[in-house]
Amino acid sequence: MRKGSREFRGRRQPRGQPVGALLCEGAAVAEVMTESYVRDGAQDPDRAPADRAVSRTDPCLGWERTVRV
Structure with missing residues (x-):
């Protein structure tokens, strides 16, 4: 993966710009x-993924992990 881009289901996606x-x-x-x-x-912490960077919503959206920006 190159700096400034992300992979999403095999397609390269541009990195998001900060809202500001x-x-x-x-x-x-x-x-x-x-x-x-x-x-x-x-x-529910009992159903939390092993990696704390992964949220419960990510799998529903098809994301591999959460990236805070």
């Missing part, structure tokens, strides 16, 4: 996804 940078460029926010993480205690 987009707003400074005059972009509008269309939608925002928020999510609770296992380590935040908002989800």
Whole structure:
């Protein structure tokens, strides 16, 4: 994997820009996804994935792991 890109189901996806940078460029926010993480205690710790960087929602979206930006 090259710096600045991610793999998603075999296709290269561009790295996301921080929201602040987009707003400074005059972009509008269309939608925002928020999510609770296992380590935040908002989800069942007994069913937590072995890797704490993985959230409960990631498998539903087809993501391999969560990346905080």
